[in-house]
Amino acid sequence: MEISIIGAGSWASAIACVLAENNKVLMYARNEKDVNNINNKHINKKYFPNKLLNKNIRATDNIEDLFRNKILINAIPTQAIREVLEGVKEKLSNKILINLSKGIEIKTYKRISEIIEELNSKCQYAVLSGPSHAEEVIDKMPTALVCASKNQKIALNVQDLFTCDYLRVYTSDDVIGVEIGGAIKNVLAFGIGMATGLKFGDNTKAAIMTRGIFEMNKFAISHGASSKTINGLCGIGDLIVTATSNHSRNNRCGILVGKGYSLDEAMNEVKTVVEGIPTTRALYELSNKEGLDLPITTEIYRVLYEGQDPSISVKNLMNRDKKSEY
Numbered sequence: 198m199e200i201s202i203i204g205a206g207s208w209a210s211a212i213a214c215v216l217a218e219n220n221k222v223l224m225y226a227r228n229e230k231d232v233n234n235i236n237n238k239h240i241n242k243k244y245f246p247n248k249l250l251n252k253n254i255r256a257t258d259n260i261e262d263l264f265r266n267k268i269l270i271n272a273i274p275t276q277a278i279r280e281v282l283e284g285v286k287e288k289l290s291n292k293i294l295i296n297l298s299k300g301i302e303i304k305t306y307k308r309i310s311e312i313i314e315e316l317n318s319k320c321q322y323a324v325l326s327g328p329s330h331a332e333e334v335i336d337k338m339p340t341a342l343v344c345a346s347k348n349q350k351i352a353l354n355v356q357d358l359f360t361c362d363y364l365r366v367y368t369s370d371d372v373i374g375v376e377i378g379g380a381i382k383n384v385l386a387f388g389i390g391m392a393t394g395l396k397f398g399d400n401t402k403a404a405i406m407t408r409g410i411f412e413m414n415k416f417a418i419s420h421g422a423s424s425k426t427i428n429g430l431c432g433i434g435d436l437i438v439t440a441t442s443n444h445s446r447n448n449r450c451g452i453l454v455g456k457g458y459s460l461d462e463a464m465n466e467v468k469t470v471v472e473g474i475p476t477t478r479a480l481y482e483l484s485n486k487e488g489l490d491l492p493i494t495t496e497i498y499r500v501l502y503e504g505q506d507p508s509i510s511v512k513n514l515m516n517r518d519k520k521s522e523y
């Protein structure tokens with residue numbers, strides 16, 4: 198079987214390597230030079246310059262080529278999905294789209310399943326998420342993920358497709374919970390990065406993590422998700438990995454902002470996509486519209502979009518009204 202991947206970045210490449218052990222893989226890259234490097238030298242020069250890719254992996258710069266396959270995997274940044282798929286949306290009919298991206302669209306406040314549903318309601322959707330840095334998956338380090346779909350047959354198929362010695366995939370029917378967990382953990386990991394950049398310690402990180410999970414649950418439950426999902430791999434699990442790993446772009450970018458870099462300087466340094474930045478804005482605006490109080494998200498928003506000093510954010514959080522924990 199051949200499987201298509203929209204995108205040829207870090208996560209797309211790591212997942213391509215998993216699938217290429219038993220399948221052919223066709224990746225879409227928008228740059229011809231990247232396509233030639235993958236096809237002729239079996240190298241993804243930009244994202245994994247030191248790894249030789251499996252020869253079952255091919256690339257194309259023509260997105261239409263992807264639609265010769267039944268299964269498509271999405272691995273481009275959330276804010277680019279609508280624009281990239283708009284021109285080929287009719288072709289999504291009767292395809293299975295497995296989404297790997299994590300975020301909320303700024304323009305519409307939609308989750309990725311909602312974007313796909315809007316583009317083509319005949320596309321069958323699953324989301325695969327959890328604590329999984331590409332740098333570790335490509336080195337075959339044991340990793341656990343969760344796949345959610347409204348259609349349990351599809352969730353089981355995705356479980357079969359990805360399960361191997363180093364990937365354990367659980368199934369779920371809570372698409373909303375899995376998507377919200379993956380989106381919000383990036384916002385919180387950015388905030389925890391800022392605390393590290395401010396030279397605060399492990400107590401501060403644990404406080405933001407725990408109260409952040411409370412915030413994640415509040416938003417998720419009000420959107421119809423189950424708290425069990427948030428307390429599983431896609432929420433707590435992914436927050437732990439993103440907030441504590443040097444691989445995390447969100448955490449690294451937050452550290453730089455905490456150290457005093459401007460947002461532009463920090464993003465230039467990190468280079469790859471930092472999903473927590475646009476998702477902070479979408480989450481802040483949407484929760485305000487819905488009358489949900491998310492104090493940590495609000496303070497991260499103020500730093501990112503209103504130029505507030507991160508140390509003021511910490512003071513604001515510490516000086517909120519006294520209350521009981523729950």
Ligand SMILES: NC(=O)C1=CN([C@@H]2O[C@H](COP(=O)(O)OP(=O)(O)OC[C@H]3O[C@@H](n4cnc5c(N)ncnc54)[C@H](OP(=O)(O)O)[C@@H]3O)[C@@H](O)[C@H]2O)C=CC1
Nearest residue numbers: 204205206207208209272273277298299329330331469470
């Ligand atoms: N990296 C990881 O460990 C993990 C990432 N994720 C999620 O996967 C998604 C992708 O992340 P990741 O692979 O790390 O990101 P990268 O920055 O490594 O790669 C992004 C890919 O998307 C392409 N791309 C970016 N913008 C556009 C656009 N406007 N049109 C077409 N293609 C575009 C890039 O192309 P180009 O090279 O030409 O810019 C590149 O192929 C994110 O939502 C992330 O949260 C999830 C789990 C793990």
Ligand SMILES: O=C(CO)COP(=O)(O)O
Nearest residue numbers: 327328329330445446447
């Ligand atoms: O989602 C991820 C790990 O599960 C990747 O996180 P970063 O985008 O912060 O690197």
